[in-house]
Amino acid sequence: MKPGHGDVTLAEGDPELAEDEALLIEAFRRQLDEGMWAxxxxxxxxxxxxxxxxxxxxxxxRDAERVIFFPPAAGG
Amino acid sequence: xxxxxxxxxxxxxxxxxxxxxxxxxLARARRRPRRMPxxxxxRLPDPGRELRAERKAEQLMRSVVGEDDFEAYRALGFLxxxxxxxxxxxxxxxGYLIYPHKPIVSYDVETGELLNEHCVSFPDHTEKExxxxxxxxxxxxxxxMALRGDERGLIRAANMHLPGRQxxxxxxxxxxxRMSEWIGRSSPASHGHADIA
Numbered sequence: 001m002k003p004g005h006g007d008v009t010l011a012e013g014d015p016e017l018a019e020d021e022a023l024l025i026e027a028f029r030r031q032l033d034e035g036m037w038a039x040x041x042x043x044x045x046x047x048x049x050x051x052x053x054x055x056x057x058x059x060x061x062r063d064a065e066r067v068i069f070f071p072p073a074a075g076g
Numbered sequence: 077x078x079x080x081x082x083x084x085x086x087x088x089x090x091x092x093x094x095x096x097x098x099x100x101x102l103a104r105a106r107r108r109p110r111r112m113p114x115x116x117x118x119r120l121p122d123p124g125r126e127l128r129a130e131r132k133a134e135q136l137m138r139s140v141v142g143e144d145d146f147e148a149y150r151a152l153g154f155l156x157x158x159x160x161x162x163x164x165x166x167x168x169x170x171g172y173l174i175y176p177h178k179p180i181v182s183y184d185v186e187t188g189e190l191l192n193e194h195c196v197s198f199p200d201h202t203e204k205e206x207x208x209x210x211x212x213x214x215x216x217x218x219x220x221m222a223l224r225g226d227e228r229g230l231i232r233a234a235n236m237h238l239p240g241r242q243x244x245x246x247x248x249x250x251x252x253x254r255m256s257e258w259i260g261r262s263s264p265a266s267h268g269h270a271d272i273a
Contacts, residue, residue, distance in 0.1 A: 003203070004200075006133045051225040068136075070210070071198040071199060071200060071201060074199055075196065076195035076234070
């Protein structure tokens with residue numbers, strides 16, 4: 001999520017392919033280094049929508065379709 | 077004429093010119109209006125860009141929260157999320173109303189009583205001079221994901237106040253009733269408990 005723009009695709013790839021995985025890891029780390037928060041949307045059995053916050057690429061489920069980055073929350 | 081004489085004469089001429097015209101030139105320089113500083117470039121709002129960003133954000137929200145909740149957001153103007161269920165609870169005892177760029181309001185599911193306002197924002201750290209804010213749907217989705225993924229973390233980051241600090245409690249109570257009616261009209265299975273307020 002980019003303020004003023006909506007979502008922007010940062011990187012795409014198949015984590016099963018080593019080259020793609022390296023690209024995804026680099027993009028992931030860059031976002032976290034910039035202080036962004038990362039969430040993985042999920043659909044539970046029964047169709048319930050959930051989200052999981054992740055702080056390490058290893059925490060991203062291998063079958064995750066996407067990781068959404070957004071600015072960190074602050075007291076308003 | 078020797079070089080020394082020429083140099084001396086030049087110095088004398090310069091001094092005479094300075095004495096004769098110096099004060100006048102100085103006065104003129106002082107009378108000249110000061111050049112105004114150039115106005116800094118301001119970024120003009122582009123309603124088209126904001127609208128496009130909002131549409132993109134709504135599509136992202138739809139893909140994450142699902143069709144029912146997205147339709148509820150479009151109709152009501154906020155998203156709803158339950159809190160964490162305590163052990164033995166089928167339905168959590170409290171829930172949240174998530175408004176765009178306004179405090180998140182927690183409420184008692186059973187009674188509809190408003191519990192707290194949780195003031196939280198997602199400030200733009202990438203633009204120092206012209207910070208922008210997330211489109212409404214992105215702001216709501218970010219809150220929803222943070223609540224679902226790390227409720228305690230988000231609530232810790234927020235400033236907590238009693239109801240009524242920023243939002244009109246009467247308005248929020250009406251929103252809870254509207255939400256209850258909306259849930260009653262749509263599939264109860266997708267939303268869970270619908271007996272609110």
